[in-house]
Amino acid sequence: MDWGTIINNTLAGLLTPTTIAFALAALGLAMHFGFAGLLNFGIAGFMAIGAYGYAISVLTFGFPWWAGMIVGIIGSILFAILLGVPTLRLRGDYLAIVTIAAAEIVRLLFLTTAFTDVTGSADGLFGYNNSGGFTSANPFPPGSYGWGPWTYNSETLWVLTFGLGVLAVCVWFLWALMRSPWGRVIKGIREDEEAIRALGKNVFAYKLQALIIGGIFGGMGGIIYAAFANVSPGVYVTSITFFIWTSLLLGGAATIWGPVIGAVIFWTLQAFLSNILPELALAGILPVTGTQAATLRFVLVGIGLMLLVIYRPQGIFGDKRELTFVK
Amino acid sequence: MSNSDSPKKSTGLHIGESGPGCKKTDPMLVIDHVKKSFGGLTAVDVEHLEIPKNAITALIGPNGAGKTTLFNLLTGFDTPDTGEWEFLGTSLSGVPSYKVAQMGQVRTFQLTKALSLLTVLDNMKLGAKNQVGESIFRALFPRSWRKQDAEIEIKAIELLKRFKLDTKQADFAASLSGGQRKLLEMARALMTDPVLVMLDEPMAGVNPALTQSLLGHVLDLKKEGMTVLFVEHDMHMVRHIADWVVVMAEGKVVAEGPPETVMNEQAVIDAYLGAHQDTDLGVVTGRISIIDQEKDK
Numbered sequence: 001m002d003w004g005t006i007i008n009n010t011l012a013g014l015l016t017p018t019t020i021a022f023a024l025a026a027l028g029l030a031m032h033f034g035f036a037g038l039l040n041f042g043i044a045g046f047m048a049i050g051a052y053g054y055a056i057s058v059l060t061f062g063f064p065w066w067a068g069m070i071v072g073i074i075g076s077i078l079f080a081i082l083l084g085v086p087t088l089r090l091r092g093d094y095l096a097i098v099t100i101a102a103a104e105i106v107r108l109l110f111l112t113t114a115f116t117d118v119t120g121s122a123d124g125l126f127g128y129n130n131s132g133g134f135t136s137a138n139p140f141p142p143g144s145y146g147w148g149p150w151t152y153n154s155e156t157l158w159v160l161t162f163g164l165g166v167l168a169v170c171v172w173f174l175w176a177l178m179r180s181p182w183g184r185v186i187k188g189i190r191e192d193e194e195a196i197r198a199l200g201k202n203v204f205a206y207k208l209q210a211l212i213i214g215g216i217f218g219g220m221g222g223i224i225y226a227a228f229a230n231v232s233p234g235v236y237v238t239s240i241t242f243f244i245w246t247s248l249l250l251g252g253a254a255t256i257w258g259p260v261i262g263a264v265i266f267w268t269l270q271a272f273l274s275n276i277l278p279e280l281a282l283a284g285i286l287p288v289t290g291t292q293a294a295t296l297r298f299v300l301v302g303i304g305l306m307l308l309v310i311y312r313p314q315g316i317f318g319d320k321r322e323l324t325f326v327k
Numbered sequence: 328m329s330n331s332d333s334p335k336k337s338t339g340l341h342i343g344e345s346g347p348g349c350k351k352t353d354p355m356l357v358i359d360h361v362k363k364s365f366g367g368l369t370a371v372d373v374e375h376l377e378i379p380k381n382a383i384t385a386l387i388g389p390n391g392a393g394k395t396t397l398f399n400l401l402t403g404f405d406t407p408d409t410g411e412w413e414f415l416g417t418s419l420s421g422v423p424s425y426k427v428a429q430m431g432q433v434r435t436f437q438l439t440k441a442l443s444l445l446t447v448l449d450n451m452k453l454g455a456k457n458q459v460g461e462s463i464f465r466a467l468f469p470r471s472w473r474k475q476d477a478e479i480e481i482k483a484i485e486l487l488k489r490f491k492l493d494t495k496q497a498d499f500a501a502s503l504s505g506g507q508r509k510l511l512e513m514a515r516a517l518m519t520d521p522v523l524v525m526l527d528e529p530m531a532g533v534n535p536a537l538t539q540s541l542l543g544h545v546l547d548l549k550k551e552g553m554t555v556l557f558v559e560h561d562m563h564m565v566r567h568i569a570d571w572v573v574v575m576a577e578g579k580v581v582a583e584g585p586p587e588t589v590m591n592e593q594a595v596i597d598a599y600l601g602a603h604q605d606t607d608l609g610v611v612t613g614r615i616s617i618i619d620q621e622k623d624k
Contacts, residue, residue: 176467181452181460181476188442188453195440195512198402199454199519200428201461209463254444 006275011149013271017156017228019264020163021047021221026247026259027170028217034253035178036210037190039096042083043218043244045103048236049075050219051226052110055125058132060118065132069223076219079106080212088207103241111233124232134227156228163224167260170217175256177213186210187254239298246305252315261317273297334546337570338585340379345584348375355380355523355554356401361410363396370396371407372578378523383545383555385565385586388575394558395437397575398527402434403427414523429456433521437528437558441508443501447492450500450511451483452476454518483518490514490544506537513544524548526557530564542568566590 013019025043032040053072057063063071079102087098110119119125129135138158145157152160177183185206188196193203225235243266251262274297280286281293288296308315342350354377363371371393378384386394399405401412403424412419414432428434442450458479459465460472487493490510495503500511509529516524529541546568548555559565565572565586572589574582582595589595 173467176469177463180466180469181458181472182463182466184445184449184453185461187445187449191442191444192440194404195436195442196453197404197424198428198434198436198440199515200425200433200456201453202423202425213463 002279006272006279008149009275010268010272013268014264015150015160016267017159017163017224019267020160020167021225022244022247022267023167023260023263024170024224025218025221025244026251026263027174028214028221029244029248030253030255030259031174031210031214031217034248034255035183035190036186036207037092038207038211039092040099040214041096041241042099042103044236044238044240045099045106046076046079046215046218047222047225047240048106048110049079050222051231052119052125053219054223054226055128055231056118058128059125063132065129065134065137068128068132072223073216073219076215077212080215081208084208084211088204088211100238104238107233107236122233124230126230129227159224159228162227166220166224170220171256171260178256242305243301246301249305249308249315252318255315255317258315258317262315270297273300334568336585337382340382340571345588347580347583349583351377351379353380354378356412356414358401358412359410361397361400361407361412363400363405363407369578371400373397373580376573376580378554378556379571380554381549381552382570383549383557383568384571384573385569386556386558386573386575387560387565392575393578394575395527398434398525398558402432402525428519431520431522432525433516433519433523434525435512435516435527435529437531439505439508439512441500441503441511444499446497447487447500447503447511448480448483448496450515451487451518452479454515455479455482456519486514486517491540506533509533509541510537521553523554523556526555528558528560530559530561
């Protein structure tokens, strides 16, 4: 087995545009679920709307890249409002059902051939980073940067820098909100919204605000993902939502850094498993073919998620005391 | 303790004969034709009821009499089929629960709602009204809310001291005992500076040792100028602290009046007190001995 390549690829997983995109989406889920207690299973929908909002406004309407990204964010705000107004009066588990359905509707609307001119249907969209000017906004001259597993060309470095900047702003934003009295009300709503209502707070408005903030983070995740790869409807499937949930629960749902570190661990682990499992199969240690071995990692992710929820529901960074009182 | 001797009862609360729906000299809540049914069952059907200001009113009645439903209707947690009700002259029909609370009418719940994974202090601070930092835009600028938050904290700690919970302020509310949670919920309600405090079974599940201090706290509310309306099954507590008693049965108000007269009315005995009417329920529940011990001190 080629341990050098395996280790190299695993370490490279620590910092990729995908990791940053997932960290952003997980941060959005932390706002929704960890702090406000909103069971959102449609985070993939928010990402899709962010990504398509950016790509479509550049390709179809000729917007510059930054205006396209703003459109993506506005799109996720509108999606949050559209989703929240009818459903936030429902009980938590109903919100989960509605969000999972809404995310699928969004994906299928982007997939359908009815709007091929705009959405590109199953082929998705590409070339918007060039025509929108995101690529030419790159301040780094062409060349190779970094060292060892973290060697990037100037394009990747630009996406990474931009993504890290966005992530830093979002982390600060969430931290600033959650230490404030606003954050206290949000956590109170997670515990018992009727009690908060009895204290004179407009619970519905707070929940909608939380849904919008988390939705913006999710949309930003989709935009960063789109700034690196093409926009394709095959990406924003329900399993993406569950990957993000795994990242979130891994790090700790009600923490600021948990979702970020969780996403990093998740993708590093993914990189490791996708490298070592085919190698193990090839070496005859695993009784499966190479292709089977590659998909085996998703089975392991599922098992990992279950073990995590059962044995460490507060995540790696969660308050130890929380474990004692988890309902 | 403040309540070691028999508390001073407020009198002269009503005008004319005391009976179901009688007028009060100074009503805080006026309820008219409030009706609520669940399917075929009429849970609440109150023709007219006035709750006197700056007094402690007890709402009693057998299980299923509609006391909690009436509470939910009055606080906006449930909407009635028909009816009108006024709080300090303002109509409350159709007003959402959080606005009712902002007007100074605060309630507690029969099943205590402590916010488990928040600290005791955060629970308290949530109660304060008109917090600048609770607006999402100002929340980002600590300078706009830090001073107010510090003031709220001082007030919260004072209240916690009064309720003997100040040593627990950094603990999660989940770590409190059932009785302590009742105290916390009441203290948190007081953070809203209410004019009307509505307590849904404040004594349920509270051990006799805490009962005394809870009784004292309820009496203190009146002393501070608040009005109290509470639902309770403990007849001893009702006799001991209530200035006015409203009896409900099958959704209707069947009797009301000062505790010593209303508890002897035939309608009340039929509806509620039953076989225990001539023994003090304090004896039945074992709580009378504690009151006596307190008196001996």
